[in-house]
Amino acid sequence: MEDCLFCKIIRKELPANVVYEDDLIIAFDDINPKAPVHTLVIPKEHFSSLNDITEAQHALMGYILLKIQMIADKKGIAESGYRIVLNTASDAGQDVFHIHFHLLGGRRMTWPPG
Ligand code: 5GP
Ligand code: ZN
Numbered sequence: 001m002e003d004c005l006f007c008k009i010i011r012k013e014l015p016a017n018v019v020y021e022d023d024l025i026i027a028f029d030d031i032n033p034k035a036p037v038h039t040l041v042i043p044k045e046h047f048s049s050l051n052d053i054t055e056a057q058h059a060l061m062g063y064i065l066l067k068i069q070m071i072a073d074k075k076g077i078a079e080s081g082y083r084i085v086l087n088t089a090s091d092a093g094q095d096v097f098h099i100h101f102h103l104l105g106g107r108r109m110t111w112p113p114g
Helices: 005-010 055-074
Strands: 018-021 025-029 037-043 082-085 101-105
Touching (some): 005 025, 005 037, 018 055, 037 055, 055 101
Antiparallel strands (some): 018 025, 025 037, 037 101
């Protein structure tokens, strides 16, 4: 059993505002939102980062993107726009080592990112 913050959320050992859940993934609002909509979408299987993803997960990765599209619609930001962020390792500022897709929206984003 993984001693991992997001695995604990998956196991309901820690509370979270869950916006979507099925057998493969769970989506919950970020505890420290950086935009009016800031939802984290994660696979239930533990992978530390994108660097641990292999060909065996290619369908899972596509599935997550389709569910993000659905959640963006549910959150009302599909038309106004949104950004997906997948921080990987230290230069990107990854803090939690369970792969997670940030879904950000509800405000104008700047480019390039900081
Ligand atoms: P990272 O910097 O690893 O890409 O993003 C980790 C994200 O997880 C951050 O945006 C942070 O606010 C969020 N986070 C950290 N701990 C918790 C928690 O206990 N609950 C929730 N919902 N989000 C968390
Ligand atoms: Zn985990």
